[in-house]
Amino acid sequence: EAFDYRSPAEIFREHAALSGIANDGTRDFDIGACAELSESAYDMLAPFQWPRRQGQALDDATTRFFAEGGFYTPDRRGRFVPTPVALQAVSPEFPLILNTGRIRDQWHTMTRTAKTPRLMSHYAESFCEIHPEDAEEAGIAPATLVRIVTPQGTALVRALVTERQQRGSIFVPMHWTDQQTAQGRIGAAVLPAVDPVSGQPGLKSSFARIEPFDVAWYGFAVLRNKPETIPVDYWAIAQAEGGWRVELAGVEPVEDWIAYAADLIGSGEDLETLSYSDQDQASFRLATFSGDALLGALFVAPQPVAVSRTWAIEHLSTKEIRGTERLRLLSGRPGADQADPGPIVCACFSVGANQIAAAVESGAASVEAVGAALRAGTNCGSCRVEIRRLIDAAALKKTG
Ligand code: FES
Incomplete structure (x- = not known):
């Protein structure tokens, strides 16, 4: 009642x-x-x-x-509470400060936001922002996988080498859990000591080192159906329009890529599969179709896979893929008549970095002008900082 x-x-x-x-x-x-x-x-x-x-x-x-x-205190005044926890110094073994935090599209452990393909289109896997000089010192190349090691634990994420990260510090988002990635949960590496007043652990002050994670192959897949398991050393899965997108990497070479792809995508007599591999099997691509529609595609390379994610994912929602379009998908490259939007920057309107760069090239010199041309940045506004950065980068390039 x-x-x-x-x-x-x-x-x-x-x-x-x-x-x-x-x-x-x-x-x-x-x-x-x-x-x-x-x-x-x-x-x-x-x-x-x-x-x-x-x-x-x-x-x-x-x-x-x-x-x-x-403030909600008896005298309505704010309180600063001194904390007795002393910061430790970095050491040769752990020379970097690990900072964890939020990214613009996600909320906490993504229990709801991960269900929205648009929000996952900006960053679909966890990453470690590191300054180029720190990356060079640690022998880390952009977009490769790295292991973050602290006295507490480890995490495995993608390297995002960028000058917006200051030297001596690294940043890893707090959102990814074991549901979305293998070994990418940064909470496992955070110092457990808590502030005695607030109870906060060392989310912004752990000490870490970063190591290359050597793999034999990298892969990227788009899948209509979510696989039950992904038996490989590194994976990160995210929802995409029409299905799922998966980043993969393995320490051991795979003997039979056709069988591996069938496990991931699905198999059956009514399905049609096209595949390509170079002589030593270092690069491999496969696409499986159910009728005219894509059931899944797998792209494998010895380095991080250079296929446009946005373009590949669009095939999951395409009703009819036939003839040369199938071959084009297998080639991993959009045709000259299909512009690659690039990595999504504005999730609200699905506008990619290449589209923004093209608008800037054609004279859109402000965030407002980009918004007028593409609508990017005109809804929630959370992409505006990134649009500004792209405009500034283009201006810098022009002035040399
Ligand atoms: S992400 Fe919302 S306006 Fe661009």
Whole structure:
């Protein structure tokens, strides 16, 4: 009887009303303004920033947390709490500071965001940002796999060599778990010592070294169906439009690629498979079709696979792939008539780095101009920093 709600709006109204009871500014969460929202107003409700207290208009954007002080302490003043934990110094064995944190498209351990192909299109696997000079010192090439070692544990991720990372530090996102990748969970390598007041572990102050992870082959696959297991040393799987995308790498050479691909993609007499390999089997490509549609494709190379991910993934949603289009897919390269959008930068509108570079080349010299040309950056805005970076990089290139 206590749960005889007739609509989601009714539940929300009760939730809103409870947040305002005896609140009077003493608790941070207060959306009492929504306590009497109508059904249609609930359906039309746009995101807003709380608190929105009873009687306050929902579009009143004047309240902002702590803009005028008013912390939730007895005297309403903020407290700085000194912590007794002393930072250790880096050592020759662990010369880098490991910083972990968020990336723009993901939330916590991705239990929900990983279900959205668009959000996975920006970064589909975990990575380690490292400064070019630190990478060179550690013998690490861009896009190869690296092992991060701390006194606590290890993690295996992709190297992202970039000058936006400062020397002496590395950054690894906190989001990936064993559900999405083999050995990529950076939490396993974070120092377990916790701050005695907040209980926070050393998420930003672990000490680490980074080592190349030598593999015999790298692979990339697009799959209609999610494989039950992926028996290989490194894998990272993510949802894509129409199926799944998987990054792979193996320490041992694979004797029979056709059999390996069949395990990953599926097999059957009604399926048609095309494959290609060079003489020593170092490079291998295979695509399997069910009727006119792609069931899966696998690309293997001795170095990180240089196939356009965005382009390859588009084939999963293409209803008919025939003749030369099949051969083109096998070649791993879009035809001259199909521009490669490049890695996705704007997830809201699926705009890739190559498209943004082309717009900049044609004169779009600001984030706004890129937005006007491609819509990129005009929705949630979280890609705007990256668009700005691409514009700056293009300008730098021009000035030499
Ligand atoms: S990612 Fe949302 S506007 Fe680009």
